[in-house]
Amino acid sequence: MRDIMVEHTMRAFDVDLQELAGEIDAMGRLAEMQIANAIEALSKRDVALAKRVIAGDDEVDALHRKIENKVLVTIARRQPMAIDLRELLGALHISNDVERIGDLAENIARRVLILTSETPTNEAIRQIERMMKFVLVQMRRVIHSYAKRDVAEAIEIWGQDAEIDAMNSSLFRELLTYMMEDPRHITFCTHLLLCAKDIERMGDHITNIAEYIHDIVEGRPFPDQRLQADVASKASIPLPA
Amino acid sequence: MRDIMVEHTMRAFDVDLQELAGEIDAMGRLAEMQIANAIEALSKRDVALAKRVIAGDDEVDALHRKIENKVLVTIARRQPMAIDLRELLGALHISNDVERIGDLAENIARRVLILTSETPTNEAIRQIERMMKFVLVQMRRVIHSYAKRDVAEAIEIWGQDAEIDAMNSSLFRELLTYMMEDPRHITFCTHLLLCAKDIERMGDHITNIAEYIHDIVEGRPFPDQRLQADVASKASIPLPA
Numbered sequence: 163m164r165d166i167m168v169e170h171t172m173r174a175f176d177v178d179l180q181e182l183a184g185e186i187d188a189m190g191r192l193a194e195m196q197i198a199n200a201i202e203a204l205s206k207r208d209v210a211l212a213k214r215v216i217a218g219d220d221e222v223d224a225l226h227r228k229i230e231n232k233v234l235v236t237i238a239r240r241q242p243m244a245i246d247l248r249e250l251l252g253a254l255h256i257s258n259d260v261e262r263i264g265d266l267a268e269n270i271a272r273r274v275l276i277l278t279s280e281t282p283t284n285e286a287i288r289q290i291e292r293m294m295k296f297v298l299v300q301m302r303r304v305i306h307s308y309a310k311r312d313v314a315e316a317i318e319i320w321g322q323d324a325e326i327d328a329m330n331s332s333l334f335r336e337l338l339t340y341m342m343e344d345p346r347h348i349t350f351c352t353h354l355l356l357c358a359k360d361i362e363r364m365g366d367h368i369t370n371i372a373e374y375i376h377d378i379v380e381g382r383p384f385p386d387q388r389l390q391a392d393v394a395s396k397a398s399i400p401l402p403a
Numbered sequence: 404m405r406d407i408m409v410e411h412t413m414r415a416f417d418v419d420l421q422e423l424a425g426e427i428d429a430m431g432r433l434a435e436m437q438i439a440n441a442i443e444a445l446s447k448r449d450v451a452l453a454k455r456v457i458a459g460d461d462e463v464d465a466l467h468r469k470i471e472n473k474v475l476v477t478i479a480r481r482q483p484m485a486i487d488l489r490e491l492l493g494a495l496h497i498s499n500d501v502e503r504i505g506d507l508a509e510n511i512a513r514r515v516l517i518l519t520s521e522t523p524t525n526e527a528i529r530q531i532e533r534m535m536k537f538v539l540v541q542m543r544r545v546i547h548s549y550a551k552r553d554v555a556e557a558i559e560i561w562g563q564d565a566e567i568d569a570m571n572s573s574l575f576r577e578l579l580t581y582m583m584e585d586p587r588h589i590t591f592c593t594h595l596l597l598c599a600k601d602i603e604r605m606g607d608h609i610t611n612i613a614e615y616i617h618d619i620v621e622g623r624p625f626p627d628q629r630l631q632a633d634v635a636s637k638a639s640i641p642l643p644a
Contacts, residue, residue, distance in 0.1 A: 234488050237478040247475050258499065338589055345583040352579065352596065359597065 175246065178236045182229065182253050183309065186260070189225040190305030193260050196222065196267035197301060197364070201294045203274045204357070205287065215271035222264035229257040245381070252378040256308060259367040259374075263301065266360045266367075270294075273357050277350065286337055286354050290361070293329045297364050300326070304371045313379045320372040320384070326365035333358050416487065419477045423470065423494050424550065427501070430466040431546030434501050437463065437508040438542060438605070442535045444515045445598070446528060456512035463505035470498040486622070493619035497549060500608040500615075504542065507601045507608075511535075514594050527578055527595050531602070534570045538605050541567070545612045554620045561613040561625070567606035574599050 196215055203212040233250050236242075242250065300319055307315040337351040337358075373384040437456055444453040474491050477483075483491065541560055548556040578592040578599075614625040 230492065234478060234492060237475060238482045238488065241479045241482065247479065251471065251475060254495075334593075338593065341582060341589050342586040345586070348579055348582050348589070352575075352582075352593070355593065355596075356600065359600070 175236070175240045175242065178232070178240065179246075179249060182232055182236070182250075185225065185229050185232065186253060186257055187305060187309050189222060189229065189257060189260050190301070190308070192218075192222055192225065193264045193267065194298065194301050194305065196264055197294065197298045200267040200270045200274075201291060201298065203271055204277070204294070205291050207274060207278045209275060209278060212271040212274035216268050219264050219268040222261060226257050226261040226264075230254060248381065249378055252374045255374045256371050259370045260305075263364050263367050266364050269360045270357055273353050273360075277353055286333065286340060286351065289329070289333045289336065290354060290357055293326060293333065293358060293361050296326060296329065297361055297368070300365065300368045304368050304375070308371065308375050311375070311379050313376055316372040316375040320369050320376075323365050323369045326362055330358050330362040416477070416481045416483060419473070419481065420487075420490060423473055423477070423491075426466065426470050426473065427494060427498055428546060428550050430463060430470065430498060430501050431542070431549070433459075433463055433466065434505045434508065435539065435542050435546065437505055438535065438539045441508040441511045441515075442532060442539065444512055445518070445535070446532050448515060448519045450516060450519060453512040453515035457509050460505050460509040463502060467498050467502040467505075471495060489622065490619055493615045496615045497612050500611045504605050504608050507605045510601045511598055514598050518591065518594055527574065527581060527592065530570070530574045530577065531595060531598055534567060534574065534599060534602050537567060537570065538602055538609070541606065541609045545609050545616070549612065549616050552616070552620050554617055557613040557616040561610050561617075564606050564610045567603055571599050571603040 196218055199211055199215045199218075202208060203215060233254050237247070237250055240246075300322060303315060304319050306312070307319065334355065337355050341348045341351045376384045437459055440452055440456045440459075443449065444456060474495050478488070478491055481487075541563060544556060545560050547553070548560065575596065578596050582589045582592045617625045
């Protein structure tokens with residue numbers, strides 16, 4: 163009888179975990195949509211769509227609060243052991259990073275409202291679009307890799323963040339040259355620079371998620387965490403052109 | 404006998420909470436020191452001090468992980484009721500925001516390493532210093548207000564974030580004019596602009612902490628949360644000069 167009880171409790175915990183994974187997946191997909199819409203709003207300078215992205219962040223935040231609450235209630239109710247706590251802490255971290263990614267998509271949408279009144283520098287906008295599309299793919303992959311507990315994919319995603327950092331560095335230099343060439347571009351380019359910074363931060367949150375997936379599955383921190391922290395923060399401040 | 408057991412458990416929980424509050428206080432003070440040192444490193448362009456700030460972030464991160472772990476273990480061990488879960492969730496959120504503030508101090512220190520090789524624009528540097536000193540006072544006050552559970556102070560701190568946003572907006576315009584006046588200032592001013600952005604984000608994390616203090620003590624979200632989110636994100640994108 164006792165064994166059945168234990169098994170019953172275990173199954174209840176597994177159901178909790180499954181529900182949680184489903185909610186994180188839904189939150190991740192919503193954040194993906196926010197990114198996709200922010201890209202479109204920026205490239206078409208579409209104010210109505212930008213406003214929808216801004217309003218849509220509430221939904222991401224609501225899912226975040228729901229997940230957070232579920233994690234804590236599950237811990238209190240099931241009193242999981244260390245190994246399961248790791249899983250729950252991972253869920254907490256990942257939903258946190260997804261929430262920040264949502265905020266950054268909203269940030270970019272807010273910049274669209276400002277950029278419409280400025281002289282466009284189309285080449286730079288196209289670079290930003292490329293960067294955002296790359297981040298969107300990374301986001302989709304990392305949410306998929308969490309759902310499948312696919313560590314190999316997580317490591318690959320992690321490695322590709324260098325690409326985003328490189329795009330950001332080159333865009334930074336490019337924007338500086340546009341500003342130097344024509345002072346009328348300074349304000350516009352400065353806003354684009356802040357957009358690029360937001361996109362680069364999305365990339366950093368995606369690498370965090372990849373690291374948490376590694377932690378959850380392998381039970382130990384990402385091997386190159388130190389190295390990565392170093393590389394990322396150096397790259398986040400592009401060297402002067 | 405049973406009542407004594409319950410009381411014993413309650414007391415153990417209170418001890419856990421007290422220890423946790425002490426650890427968050429220590430983490431907050433460490434982050435304050437990191438901000439203070441980042442200010443000094445920036446104003447004196449002191450590379451050695453900047454490097455100490457960069458290295459010091461590991462200690463903030465270690466405290467963060469320790470607090471996070473303690474919260475989860477406490478939940479699993481004590482199975483707290485809703486009201487106590489709120490307290491623990493608050494601790495989790497606050498340590499999270501302090502950790503981000505630490506990251507931003509490190510960011511600024513990293514920029515110091517770049518800025519030393521550039522032509523200085525002393526007036527703008529002084530403005531950044533003023534902004535950072537204001538943020539440092541806000542940080543000290545919010546950590547104090549958490550330790551004392553002083554909601555009135557938390558609300559006051561929250562209200563003063565508008566000051567930081569206003570400083571950021573005016574600095575943004577000022578930097579744009581420096582760039583337009585002399586293209587040789589563009590690179591330097593762009594790095595300062597990113598510094599100001601980091602400081603403004605520190606301010607946002609401080610208002611988050613003030614809101615969590617309100618939640619913990621009053622048991623309900625901050626009344627103007629929506630208004631604030633709106634104001635803050637608008638202000639975080641200064642209007643073109």
